[in-house]
Amino acid sequence: xxxxxxxxxxxxxxxxxxxxxxxxxxxxxxxxxxxxxxxxxxxxxxxxxxxxxxxxxxxxxxxxxxxxxxxxxxxxxxxxxxxxxxxxxxxxxxxxxxxxxxxxxxxxxxxxxxxxxxxxxxxxxx
Amino acid sequence: xxxxxxxxxxxxxxxxxxxxxxxxxxxxxxxxxxxxxxxxxxxxxxxxxxxxxxxxxxxxxxxxxxxxxxxxxxxxxxxxxxxxxxxxxxxxxxxxxxxxxxxxxxxxxxxxxxxxxxxxxxxxxxxxxxxxxxxxxxxxxxxxxxxxxxxxxxxxxxxxxxxxxxxxxxxxxxxxxxxxxxxxxxxxxxxxxxxxxxxxxxxxxxxxxxxxxxxxxxxxxxxxxxxxxxxxxxxxxxxxxxxxxxxxxxxxxxxxxxxxxxxxxxxxxxxxxxxxxxxxxxxxxxxxxxxxxxxxxxxxxxxxxxxxxxxxxxxxxxxxxxxxxxxxxxxxxxxxxxxxxxxxxxxxxxxx
Numbered sequence: 254x255x256x257x258x259x260x261x262x263x264x265x266x267x268x269x270x271x272x273x274x275x276x277x278x279x280x281x282x283x284x285x286x287x288x289x290x291x292x293x294x295x296x297x298x299x300x301x302x303x304x305x306x307x308x309x310x311x312x313x314x315x316x317x318x319x320x321x322x323x324x325x326x327x328x329x330x331x332x333x334x335x336x337x338x339x340x341x342x343x344x345x346x347x348x349x350x351x352x353x354x355x356x357x358x359x360x361x362x363x364x365x366x367x368x369x370x371x372x373x374x375x376x377x378x379x
Numbered sequence: 380x381x382x383x384x385x386x387x388x389x390x391x392x393x394x395x396x397x398x399x400x401x402x403x404x405x406x407x408x409x410x411x412x413x414x415x416x417x418x419x420x421x422x423x424x425x426x427x428x429x430x431x432x433x434x435x436x437x438x439x440x441x442x443x444x445x446x447x448x449x450x451x452x453x454x455x456x457x458x459x460x461x462x463x464x465x466x467x468x469x470x471x472x473x474x475x476x477x478x479x480x481x482x483x484x485x486x487x488x489x490x491x492x493x494x495x496x497x498x499x500x501x502x503x504x505x506x507x508x509x510x511x512x513x514x515x516x517x518x519x520x521x522x523x524x525x526x527x528x529x530x531x532x533x534x535x536x537x538x539x540x541x542x543x544x545x546x547x548x549x550x551x552x553x554x555x556x557x558x559x560x561x562x563x564x565x566x567x568x569x570x571x572x573x574x575x576x577x578x579x580x581x582x583x584x585x586x587x588x589x590x591x592x593x594x595x596x597x598x599x600x601x602x603x604x605x606x607x608x609x610x611x612x613x614x615x616x617x618x619x620x621x622x623x624x625x626x627x628x629x630x631x632x633x634x635x636x637x638x639x640x641x642x643x644x645x646x647x648x649x650x651x652x653x654x655x656x657x658x659x660x661x662x663x664x665x666x667x668x669x670x671x672x673x674x675x676x677x678x679x680x681x682x683x684x685x686x687x688x689x690x691x692x693x694x695x696x697x698x699x700x701x702x703x704x705x706x707x708x709x710x711x712x713x714x715x716x717x718x719x720x721x722x723x724x725x726x727x728x729x730x731x
Contacts, residue, residue: 264519266523268520268523268546268549268550269519269522269523269526271523272522272526272527272546273526275530276526276529276530279530279533313590313593313594314593315593315598318593318594338518339514339515339516339517339518339519340511340514340515340590340594342511358518359518359519359521359522360518360521360522360524360525361522362525362529363525363526363529364529
C-alpha cells in the first residue's frame with residue numbers, strides 16, 4: 254500500500270479545521286493541522302523528509318497571514334495550495350489570481366473543496 | 380443649558396413672592412414704589428411654567444396691587460386706570476418672555492435632534508466598517524455547519540452524529556450572538572443608561588474589530604483592570620466611542636502594528652488629585668501619530684485627515700459629545716511618528 258498523501262490544514266478556527274480534516278481524512282488523506290501562519294512555515298520546513306503534498310490555507314491567520322505564507326512559498330516552491338477565505342475582497346482575489354492559486358469563499362461545500370484539492374493534486378478521477 | 384425648576388415649585392414661589400410684595404407695598408405706604416417688583420414672580424412663572432400660567436399670575440399681581448390701592452382709599456377712576464395699565468404691562472411682559480422661552484425650547488429640540496442624527500450617521504459608518512469583520516465571523520461558522528451536515532451521512536457510529544449535531548448547534552449560537560451584537564450596535568442608541576463595567580465595555584467593543592485588525596496585519600491587545608471598573612452609561616454609545624478610537628488607531632497604522640486597550644482608574648482630568656474618581660479606557664497605537672497643526676482640530680465635526688471615502692470626520696467629534704454627555708472627557712497625547720494615545724475618562728459609579 255502506498256503512503257497516504259499529506260495535507261496541511263491551516264485555519265485559526267478549531268471547528269473549521271476539524272470539519273475540513275474529517276472530510277479529507279474520509280477521502281484517505283493524512284491531515285496535519287496548523288492554526289497560525291508561522292506554524293505553517295515551521296511545519297513545512299520540519300517535514301522536509303516526508304513532504305507535505307498540499308496546503309489548505311485560510312487567508313485570515315493570526316501573525317503571518319495566509320497571503321503572506323502563499324507569497325513566501327511561491328518564491329521557492331511549487332507545492333499545491335488551496336486558499337480559503339470568509340471575506341474574498343479585491344486584494345485577496347487579485348493575489349490568488351496572480352499566484353494561480355484556487356480560492357474558496359466560505360461557506361463552501363466540502364464536496365467542492367475535495368474536488369478542488371484533487372484537481373490541484375493533478376488527480377483525474379474526479 | 381436652560382435652568383430647570385418644576386412648574387409647581389415656580390408657581391408656589393411666585394405666589395409667596397407676590398404675597399410678600401403686596402404686604403411690603405401695604406406696610407411701606409404709597410411713597411415707596413413696590414409695584415415694579417411684581418415683574419419678578421411673573422417672569423419666574425412664565426419662564427418655568429409657560430405663558431398661560433404667567434398670565435394668571437399677572438392677574439393675581441394686578442389684583443394685589445388693586446387691593447392695596449383700595450385699602451389706601453385712592454380715587455376709583457385713578458385706581459382702575461392705573462391697574463389696567465399695570466395689567467397690560469404685566470401680560471405683555473409674560474407674552475414676550477413666553478415667546479422667547481418657546482423659541483429657545485424649539486432651538487434646543489432641534490439641536491438635540493441634529494446631534495442624534497449625527498451620532499446615528501456615525502454609528503452606521505462604523506457598522507459599514509464592521510461588515511468585513513462580520514463576514515469573517517459568520518462565514519466560518521456557516522461553513523462548519525454546512526460541512527458537518529455534509530459529513531453526517533458518512534458517520535461511522537451514532538456518537539459521531541451526536542457530536543456533529545452538537546457542533547452545528549454551537550455554531551448557530553455563535554452566529555446568533557454576532558448578529559445580536561451587530562443589531563444592538565445598529566439600533567438607535569436611545570437614552571437608557573445602566574451600570575456597566577469598563578472591562579466588559581473594552582472587550583465587547585473589540586469583538587467585531589479583531590478580524591479587521593488581522594486583515595490589516597495589526598493586533599488588538601486588551602489589558603483589563605484587575606477589579607471591575609463601574610461606571611454608569613449608555614453601553615451602545617460608549618461602545619461606539621471605543622470602536623471609533625480603535626478604528627482610528629488601525630487606520631493610523633498602514634503597515635500594521637499593535638493597538639493596546641488598557642482599563643483602569645484615574646483622577647479627575649487636569650488635576651493631580653489622588654481621588655481616583657474616574658474610570659479610564661486608554662487606546663494606544665504605534666502608528667503615524669497626529670501632526671501638531673491637526674491636534675487642536677481633531678474633535679471638530681467634519682475635520683478629517685483621511686482620504687475621501689475613508690473618513691467622515693464625524694467619529695471623534697461624535698465620540699467627544701457622547702463622553703461629555705456622560706460627564707467625562709477624552710484626553711489625547713500624540714507626537715508625529717510616535718503613535719497616539721486617547722484616554723476616555725468617565726466618572727466612577729460609586730455607591731453612595
